[in-house]
Amino acid sequence: xxxxxxxxxxxxxxxxxxxxxxxxxxxxxxxxxxxxxxxxxxxxxxxxxxxxxxxxxxxxxxxxxxxxxxxxxxxxxxxxxxxxxxxxxxxxxxxxxxxxxxxxxxxxxxxxxxxxxxxxxxxxxxxxxxxxxxxxxxxxxxxxxxxxxxxxxxxxxxxxxxxxxxxxxxxxxxxxxxxxxxxxxxxxxxxxxxxxxxxxxxxxxxxxxxxxxxxxxxxxxxxxxxxxxxxxxxxxxxxxxxxxxxxxxxxxxxxxxxxxxxxxxxxxxxxxxxxxxxxxxxxxxxxxxxxxxxxxxxxx
Amino acid sequence: xxxxxxxxxxxxxxxxxxxxxxxxxxxxxxxxxxxxxxxxxxxxxxxxxxxxxxxxxxxxxxxxxxxxxxxxxxxxxxxxxxxxxxxxxxxxxxxxxxxxxxxxxxxxxxxxxxxxxxxxxxxxxxxxxxxxxxxxxxxxxxxxxxxxxxxxxxxxxxxxxxxxxxxxxxxxxxxxxxxxxxxxxxxxxxxxxxxx
Numbered sequence: 415x416x417x418x419x420x421x422x423x424x425x426x427x428x429x430x431x432x433x434x435x436x437x438x439x440x441x442x443x444x445x446x447x448x449x450x451x452x453x454x455x456x457x458x459x460x461x462x463x464x465x466x467x468x469x470x471x472x473x474x475x476x477x478x479x480x481x482x483x484x485x486x487x488x489x490x491x492x493x494x495x496x497x498x499x500x501x502x503x504x505x506x507x508x509x510x511x512x513x514x515x516x517x518x519x520x521x522x523x524x525x526x527x528x529x530x531x532x533x534x535x536x537x538x539x540x541x542x543x544x545x546x547x548x549x550x551x552x553x554x555x556x557x558x559x560x561x562x563x564x565x566x567x568x569x570x571x572x573x574x575x576x577x578x579x580x581x582x583x584x585x586x587x588x589x590x591x592x593x594x595x596x597x598x599x600x601x602x603x604x605x606x607x608x609x610x611x612x613x614x615x616x617x618x619x620x621x622x623x624x625x626x627x628x629x630x631x632x633x634x635x636x637x638x639x640x641x642x643x644x645x646x647x648x649x650x651x652x653x654x655x656x657x658x659x660x661x662x663x664x665x666x667x668x669x670x671x672x673x674x675x676x677x678x679x680x681x682x683x684x685x686x687x688x689x690x691x692x693x694x695x696x697x698x699x700x701x702x703x704x705x706x707x708x709x710x711x712x713x714x
Numbered sequence: 715x716x717x718x719x720x721x722x723x724x725x726x727x728x729x730x731x732x733x734x735x736x737x738x739x740x741x742x743x744x745x746x747x748x749x750x751x752x753x754x755x756x757x758x759x760x761x762x763x764x765x766x767x768x769x770x771x772x773x774x775x776x777x778x779x780x781x782x783x784x785x786x787x788x789x790x791x792x793x794x795x796x797x798x799x800x801x802x803x804x805x806x807x808x809x810x811x812x813x814x815x816x817x818x819x820x821x822x823x824x825x826x827x828x829x830x831x832x833x834x835x836x837x838x839x840x841x842x843x844x845x846x847x848x849x850x851x852x853x854x855x856x857x858x859x860x861x862x863x864x865x866x867x868x869x870x871x872x873x874x875x876x877x878x879x880x881x882x883x884x885x886x887x888x889x890x891x892x893x894x895x896x897x898x899x900x901x902x903x904x905x906x907x908x909x910x
Contacts, residue, residue: 464816465817466782466814466817466819468858468887468893469783469812469814469821469848469849469850469856469857470778470782470785470821470848471778472778472782472816530896531896535894536896538891538892538893539887539890539893542890587891
């Protein structure tokens with residue numbers, strides 16, 4: 415009994431020092447271009463981390479990175495830009511892994527913090543704590559994230575639904591964040607988005623979202639330039655998440671196109687916006703400027 | 715003996731079910747201690763135990779799961795009866811040391827609280843405000859200042875007392891943004907055994 419208790423206490427107390435378990439998700443694919451809404455050439459691996467927050471609290475987050483076929487960070491193009499991903503209300507962060515895996519395959523490190531009760535609004539600064547910890551880890555030899563990020567490198571934040579509301583808050587509050595991508599959402603009235611003129615904004619929603627896109631547009635008008643807004647044809651609210659439940663689908667609009675098609679259409683825009691915002695890719699900026707993305711009705 | 719076993723079982727179940735997040739808050743120094751004795755409290759998001767040495771002095775330890783922090787506190791309370799009935803106004807003050815354990819550091823905590831409650835012999839209920847504040851001193855300077863609105867009910871069950879409390883409030887952390895906090899917990903009070 416005493417041995418078991420000692421072991422239990424030790425495992426709790428030493429949890430912070432144990433190396434994270436790395437999971438290889440995708441093998442590298444040298445033929446993948448990462449263009450036209452398709453995956454990129456990098457392999458993808460992830461690990462779970464935990465960091466101290468708000469003095470006595472702690473935040474769990476999942477890091478997903480461009481990897482070799484062994485799951486190690488692919489150092490060939492490191493350091494990578496960083497994307498912070500904020501979960502929607504009452505939706506587990508795991509249901510957004512498809513977003514993180516796609517972005518990591520194209521050369522982004524994605525940090526996805528968890529939030530109490532799956533309500534990001536309760537802990538709106540968790541993404542910043544995750545970024546703090548990741549930036550600490552990039553300097554630690556032997557850590558899976560060692561060398562993954564530049565401490566002064568570009569950072570974007572994205573969030574779906576309630577996560578979009580919180581992503582906008584993080585974009586305004588954290589000066590390290592260079593742009594925000596809001597999916598099927600808008601900013602809270604108390605978030606001072608007007609002060610962020612010059613910082614890129616992407617606003618996307620689905621034509622079949624449970625909230626009529628027409629209701630989003632007046633809220634989107636609050637964002638200053640440069641901004642890009644669009645509506646994905648046939649996409650509903652929970653097409654942005656994996657494994658939608660029957661009750662979620664019951665109150666959502668009905669998707670009118672296959673999920674793979676709507677997500678590919680969304681990726682063409684999101685990939686271009688990330689490449690233009692975080693990599694200063696002139697071709698991506700030209701694509702955004704030219705518009706004409708298939709399956710997307712542009713708002714601006 | 716049966717009731718103590720029940721209390722320990724409840725504590726064990728709550729420990730197993732407790733979520734993977736926590737705050738520092740010596741809840742046991744303002745709930746579940748009608749008189750001298752032991753109080754165990756478990757729920758969301760913390761677990762704590764207190765030893766009320768007398769009607770006005772208590773010691774508590776808190777465990778912030780999963781090993782987010784450990785803390786020790788000392789607390790006191792004063793009761794102001796409102797007339798001759800069961801209603802009373804209680805004031806609590808607790809302070810202590812806290813050690814964050816994910817990224818080790820040191821903090822001090824202070825928790826002022828007030829409760830308006832019905833303090834019957836077999837049943838009690840209360841409504842109150844609490845501010846379980848923390849000031850981190852080492853590694854970085856950070857203040858966490860929640861303001862919680864709390865409600866609780868409790869009652870005697872044989873020789874022990876059981877209760878339920880819930881709280882909701884805003885949390886200001888400096889430097890940082892405003893967040894929110896939801897708490898609930900079960901508490902069990904076990905009377906002290908006087909040496910013969």
